[in-house]
Amino acid sequence: MIKEILKNIFSKKRVIPFPEGFNVSPTQVAKIVDFQKKVDTIFGRSLRIRQIDAGSCNACEWECTALTNPIYDIQRFGIDFVASPRHADMLLVTGPVSRQMEFALKRTTIATPEPRLVVACGDCAKDGGIYKGSYAVANGVGNVIPVDAVIPGCPPTPTAIILALSEIIDKVAR
Amino acid sequence: MEKIRKKSVKTWEHLNESYFEVRTDDFKDACRHLYEDLHAILRVMFACDEREKDGLFRIYTVFDLPGIDRFIIVVLPIQESDPSFPSLTQTIPAAHWYEREISDMFGLSAQGHPDKRRLVFHEAFPADSHPLRKDWSMSETDKQEWGDGSTIKVPHPFMEVSGEGIVEIPVGPVHAGIIEPGHFRFSAIGETIFFLEPRLFYTHKGTEKHFETLGFPEGVKLAERVSGTSSFAHGAAYCMAVERMLGLAITEKASAVRTLVLELERIYNHIGDIGNMCAGTALNLGYMKGAVIKEQLMQLNEILTGSRYLRGLNVVGGVTKDVFDQADDILKTLDGATREYKALMELLLGSVSHVERLENTGKLSKDIARKLGVTGVAARASGLTDDLRKSHPHLLYDRLIFEAHTHEKGDVLARMLIRAEETECSLSMIQALLESGYKGDLIVPLRAAPPFASAMGYVETPRGSLIYWVMSDKEGKPLRVKLRSPSYCNWPAVPFAVHGNIVPDFPLCNKSFNLSYSGTDM
Numbered sequence: 001m002i003k004e005i006l007k008n009i010f011s012k013k014r015v016i017p018f019p020e021g022f023n024v025s026p027t028q029v030a031k032i033v034d035f036q037k038k039v040d041t042i043f044g045r046s047l048r049i050r051q052i053d054a055g056s057c058n059a060c061e062w063e064c065t066a067l068t069n070p071i072y073d074i075q076r077f078g079i080d081f082v083a084s085p086r087h088a089d090m091l092l093v094t095g096p097v098s099r100q101m102e103f104a105l106k107r108t109t110i111a112t113p114e115p116r117l118v119v120a121c122g123d124c125a126k127d128g129g130i131y132k133g134s135y136a137v138a139n140g141v142g143n144v145i146p147v148d149a150v151i152p153g154c155p156p157t158p159t160a161i162i163l164a165l166s167e168i169i170d171k172v173a174r
Numbered sequence: 175m176e177k178i179r180k181k182s183v184k185t186w187e188h189l190n191e192s193y194f195e196v197r198t199d200d201f202k203d204a205c206r207h208l209y210e211d212l213h214a215i216l217r218v219m220f221a222c223d224e225r226e227k228d229g230l231f232r233i234y235t236v237f238d239l240p241g242i243d244r245f246i247i248v249v250l251p252i253q254e255s256d257p258s259f260p261s262l263t264q265t266i267p268a269a270h271w272y273e274r275e276i277s278d279m280f281g282l283s284a285q286g287h288p289d290k291r292r293l294v295f296h297e298a299f300p301a302d303s304h305p306l307r308k309d310w311s312m313s314e315t316d317k318q319e320w321g322d323g324s325t326i327k328v329p330h331p332f333m334e335v336s337g338e339g340i341v342e343i344p345v346g347p348v349h350a351g352i353i354e355p356g357h358f359r360f361s362a363i364g365e366t367i368f369f370l371e372p373r374l375f376y377t378h379k380g381t382e383k384h385f386e387t388l389g390f391p392e393g394v395k396l397a398e399r400v401s402g403t404s405s406f407a408h409g410a411a412y413c414m415a416v417e418r419m420l421g422l423a424i425t426e427k428a429s430a431v432r433t434l435v436l437e438l439e440r441i442y443n444h445i446g447d448i449g450n451m452c453a454g455t456a457l458n459l460g461y462m463k464g465a466v467i468k469e470q471l472m473q474l475n476e477i478l479t480g481s482r483y484l485r486g487l488n489v490v491g492g493v494t495k496d497v498f499d500q501a502d503d504i505l506k507t508l509d510g511a512t513r514e515y516k517a518l519m520e521l522l523l524g525s526v527s528h529v530e531r532l533e534n535t536g537k538l539s540k541d542i543a544r545k546l547g548v549t550g551v552a553a554r555a556s557g558l559t560d561d562l563r564k565s566h567p568h569l570l571y572d573r574l575i576f577e578a579h580t581h582e583k584g585d586v587l588a589r590m591l592i593r594a595e596e597t598e599c600s601l602s603m604i605q606a607l608l609e610s611g612y613k614g615d616l617i618v619p620l621r622a623a624p625p626f627a628s629a630m631g632y633v634e635t636p637r638g639s640l641i642y643w644v645m646s647d648k649e650g651k652p653l654r655v656k657l658r659s660p661s662y663c664n665w666p667a668v669p670f671a672v673h674g675n676i677v678p679d680f681p682l683c684n685k686s687f688n689l690s691y692s693g694t695d696m
Binding site: 004052055057061071083085095096097103114131133136137154157 | 189267270295296298305317320322323324347348350351352353354355375377379380381383384387396399400401402403405448462465466468469472478480483484568613668687691692
């Protein structure tokens with residue numbers, strides 16, 4: 001393991017701006033550079049997200065986890081996922097909101113200090129998705145707590161989440 | 175077997191499923207005979223509301239005999255006027271969740287069950303309301319109150335451990351990391367966990383009922399969204415059940431595609447899990463390396479199917495795309511991934527601090543694993559040879575050479591090693607699959623479903639055996655879709671595995687099982 005660590009210390013590689021596998025077009029690249037500036041200025045290089053699973057199938061969660069892997073490395077923008085809602089600027093809610101999670105979701109929202117952004121992530125969070133109409137779901141986050149923005153996709157890919165976040169922040173800036 | 179045949183009032187067969195309908199008095203004895211004398215495993219137990227057919231509810235108890243490719247299904251008819259059945263839990267502990275679930279969903283009570291509490295529904299769900307009954311409905315106010323969660327309609331006390339020095343630690347349902355919701359109540363003595371009671375079903379979405387509102391072909395989409403990381407396996411098992419019910423035989427080509435993609439799904443899950451276990455021991459380098467390999471494999475998934483979770487490939491009757499056309503992409507990615515994976519394993523097994531944390535942690539004994547009907551990686555790590563690919567060869571598994579690896583120790587390390595061995599096995603299986611050619615169309619045309627036909631579908635997912643059972647109504651629409659994900663069997667084993675471990679090791683134990691909440695809660 002020491003070999004690995006030394007190799008990383010002495011290698012000339014610096015932070016990779018757009019790593020391999022980051023499937024984006026040049027306009028999107030420009031957007032992301034702009035995005036980084038906005039995170040820097042508006043959120044003081046620190047946008048903290050609390051992810052809440054309100055009945056998702058776990059695919060959206062894994063995409064959020066993938067954001068923190070070395071390929072997407074969302075931390076380089078100053079964005080990170082936090083453990084406590086009290087530390088969060090943004091709630092990223094996934095899932096159609098199952099009835100048995102509704103109460104916990106409301107409580108977590110109250111525990112998040114204002115001003116806070118609430119983002120519904122995924123098709124289920126948008127309007128219930130495939131689960132729309134089932135007796136045990138609330139058909140989307142918007143029916144339970146006020147939502148500021150929606151990220152569509154089933155699940156939205158990590159790239160899509162980053163691009164959507166950049167747009168959301170753009171809206172906040174204006 | 176003859177003993178059961180003699181006692182049954184009606185028997186029928188469908189492919190490798192043998193149904194034996196018995197009287198209430200013989201039910202317990204028939205099941206006990208299968209479990210104790212013939213060493214059968216209880217695979218799944220569920221009820222079905224067949225009142226529109228002959229005015230009866232039926233309970234299906236699916237047993238799996240070791241060494242034979244045959245499912246023995248003991249069927250118990252139940253009159254609406256007497257909604258109860260004898261509980262099997264005292265003889266077959268694996269039945270304990272199934273029976274509570276049947277009582278929640280159908281209002282058929284298990285006589286003699288040691289735990290009278292509800293399983294699926296929390297306190298705010300109204301009493302005497304059973305969603306899977308065909309004539310069930312729920313008022314808007316009840317729904318509202320259920321969501322608010324503030325009114326206690328049926329109390330659900332946690333089991334309490336009292337005594338000097340016992341501390342209760344409640345955790346969840348919203349956890350610190352990016353994971354699914356569930357509540358854990360630890361009773362600890364100092365740092366040592368004495369007792370753990372998980373409370374799940376926070377993500378209960380009424381999936382089984384929702385299947386009934388969709389048609390059979392549309393159900394695939396829902397099946398793929400039951401458990402994110404086993405999307406393809408769920409789709410494949412559902413399709414298999416429907417195809418078997420319709421009497422459709424899919425082509426060799428479609429079988430080959432499904433087998434190949436199932437193995438791809440297994441690899442990305444296993445490597446991801448091995449990496450995630452490093453997060454439990456604070457070995458961040460291993461965690462990140464695992465995440466990178468997983469990401470590469472997920473990107474391969476996207477190239478192959480357009481979805482990182484392999485969604486949209488399965489349809490009833492076959493598959494939508496021939497992934498063998500992209501054999502070069504698969505080989506190229508797997509080549510790189512294999513190299514990195516080998517380096518990762520060398521790193522992990524060479525790290526004394528990592529291996530030390532895994533060894534003797536979260537031990538699950540063979541006896542408990544068998545009694546609780548544990549499946550998949552967890553079962554094989556505890557010395558049980560439980561692999562549907564071997565015991566019930568489906569798709570092209572009978573043509574492939576592979577082993578059902580087992581370890582005896584049942585600790586976290588054993589579960590990691592099983593995953594590592596299976597990954598290597600899957601890699602060689604994919605190589606073997608890509609080397610030969612397969613004939614046939616991708617999709618065979620659908621047929622209309624005959625009335626009241628039923629069949630099982632099963633697949634070995636990365637987590638273990640997954641079972642679907644479908645039945646059509648008189649118009650050929652879904653009357654019942656039962657799904658039993660492997661996590662459902664394995665959750666009750668987690669409290670036994672963590673008993674005697676320290677609280678900080680719980681995340682590690684939990685990660686070594688890597689159970690799906692959504693798949694369990696349905």
